[in-house]
Amino acid sequence: MVKCNKSFCFLVCLFLAVSWIVSSVSCAAEKTITLRYSTFFPPGHPHTVLSEQWCKEVEKRTNGKVKVNHHPGATLTSPQQTYDSILSGVIDVGLCVLGYTMGKFPLSEVVSYPLGVPSGSLATRLVNEYYVKFKPVEFNNVKVMYFQANGPGLIHTRKPVNKLEDMKGLKIRTFGPTSAFISNLGAAPVAMPMGDAYDAISRGVVDGIYVPYEALVGWKLGEVVKYTIENFGSAYSGVQMVAMNKDKWNSLPPDAQKAIETINQEWIEKQGKMWDDLDKEGKDFILKRGNKIITLSKEEDARWAAKTQPLFDEYIKKMKDKGLPGEEVVKFYRDRLKSSR
Numbered sequence: 001m002v003k004c005n006k007s008f009c010f011l012v013c014l015f016l017a018v019s020w021i022v023s024s025v026s027c028a029a030e031k032t033i034t035l036r037y038s039t040f041f042p043p044g045h046p047h048t049v050l051s052e053q054w055c056k057e058v059e060k061r062t063n064g065k066v067k068v069n070h071h072p073g074a075t076l077t078s079p080q081q082t083y084d085s086i087l088s089g090v091i092d093v094g095l096c097v098l099g100y101t102m103g104k105f106p107l108s109e110v111v112s113y114p115l116g117v118p119s120g121s122l123a124t125r126l127v128n129e130y131y132v133k134f135k136p137v138e139f140n141n142v143k144v145m146y147f148q149a150n151g152p153g154l155i156h157t158r159k160p161v162n163k164l165e166d167m168k169g170l171k172i173r174t175f176g177p178t179s180a181f182i183s184n185l186g187a188a189p190v191a192m193p194m195g196d197a198y199d200a201i202s203r204g205v206v207d208g209i210y211v212p213y214e215a216l217v218g219w220k221l222g223e224v225v226k227y228t229i230e231n232f233g234s235a236y237s238g239v240q241m242v243a244m245n246k247d248k249w250n251s252l253p254p255d256a257q258k259a260i261e262t263i264n265q266e267w268i269e270k271q272g273k274m275w276d277d278l279d280k281e282g283k284d285f286i287l288k289r290g291n292k293i294i295t296l297s298k299e300e301d302a303r304w305a306a307k308t309q310p311l312f313d314e315y316i317k318k319m320k321d322k323g324l325p326g327e328e329v330v331k332f333y334r335d336r337l338k339s340s341r
Contacts, residue, residue: 033252035068035092035244040079040194045218048072050274051095051242054267061259066252068093079193083243086142092248093145098239099176105138107324110315111149112177114236114308115333118340120151120212120275123237126336128268134329143249145242146264148271150212151279152235153178156225157208158201162294164303173197173209177311178236182210184307194219201225210236213282214275222286230295233305242267 037055041048048070055068077085082094083101098105099112111130117123127147131139161167168186179189190206194215200206201224209221216222242264249257287293296304312330319326 032064033066033256035066035248036076037068037070037093038074038076038082038085038091039070039072039095040074040082040097041072041095041218042195043072045072046274046278047218047271050267050270054242054263057263058260061263062253062256065256066260074195083142086243086245089245089247091245093242093244096241096243097175098241099178102176105136106322107134107136107138107319107326107329108239109177110312110326110329110333111239112236113311113315114153114178114181114234114305115337116233116235116305117149117152117237117337118232118235119272120149120214120237120279121269121272122337122340123149123151123239124268124272124275126333127237127239129336130329130332133332134325139241139243141246142243143246145244145260146268146271147239147241148268148275149237149239150214151237151275152232153210153212153238154235155208155210155229155231156216156221157227157229158204158225159207160227160292160294161208161229163300164307170207171205173200173206175238178210180311180314181234181236181308184310185304197221198224212238212275212279213286214278216282217285218278218282222282222289222291225286226291228283228286228291228293230293231301231304233296233301234308 037051039048039051041051052070055070059067076091077094079097080100082091083096083104085091086094086096098108102109111127124147127149131144131147155161155172157170161170164185170187171190172182172187173192174182174189175191179191182189192200197206197209198219198221201209201221208225209215211221213228216225252260316326316330319329
């Protein structure tokens with residue numbers, strides 16, 4: 001009888017030990033993976049709110065397997081260093097501006113050229129279609145979540161500009177591939193972070209800025225410029241990429257990856273619509289302030305647009321030298337834009 005009791009106790013202890021081990025392994029497998037997401041948009045900005053929602057949606061749809069801590073206002077890394085910070089693992093997810101990393105994405109630089117994009121929703125859709133069609137190897141070191149692109153980038157100044165000649169000698173804040181276009185207009189391009197633009201314009205360090213309507217309210221730039229020149233034929237779209245560290249992505253469970261991929265597709269449409277909504281808000285903001293909008297005539301707009309062609313000629317040549325399909329990319333964009341009109 002004693003032997004039976006001892007055997008029974010042993011079996012019970014063995015069962016409990018095995019159960020504890022299985023439970024521990026199960027808990028470890030279900031352990032939450034925490035990611036760090038960095039964006040340069042300031043706290044409270046609508047794009048910050050939307051990226052925060054992306055983070056919450058990831059946690060919700062992965063049933064808590066993946067949690068994303070959101071860090072706005074470039075608190076973890078500067079906009080210029082975001083891509084490298086993703087590569088090195090300083091951050092796990094980040095919003096990168098392609099134009100801030102000239103040379104890293106040669107084939108994709110053209111998507112931020114002054115192509116004459118009419119809206120943020122179309123620009124966002126096209127850049128994601130471009131990525132799927134051309135599968136640029138330059139993005140292979142990260143896991144692309146999705147791309148987004150602002151609505152038409154226009155020129156906003158402290159003094160009126162009615163014709164091409166009025167641009168001569170002006171100092172215009174710009175970035176990356178749009179700098180050459182500003183030079184072609186006869187103005188002087190000045191590179192600086194968006195966070196410095198308000199003060200630079202207010203103090204007259206620069207005479208204007210080349211941005212979408214959205215920035216006039218989102219960055220309050222409408223308070224320091226007085227005129228908006230609607231140069232739609234030479235409007236650019238600054239392209240941004242939400243990307244994840246590739247090793248971190250590969251460490252996620254397959255079901256979590258699938259959930260995130262679904263969210264990404266939804267956010268393409270959300271981001272595009274938001275750019276359009278914010279452009280309208282920005283335009284309303286400056287009109288209420290009494291700023292003046294100068295719409296170029298069809299003929300004058302064509303003069304400005306003609307100044308963009310040297311950029312595309314140079315791009316196609318550079319890509320040909322690198323063995324990349326630059327001419328096909330330009331044709332892809334121009335054909336899509338033409339069919340949308």
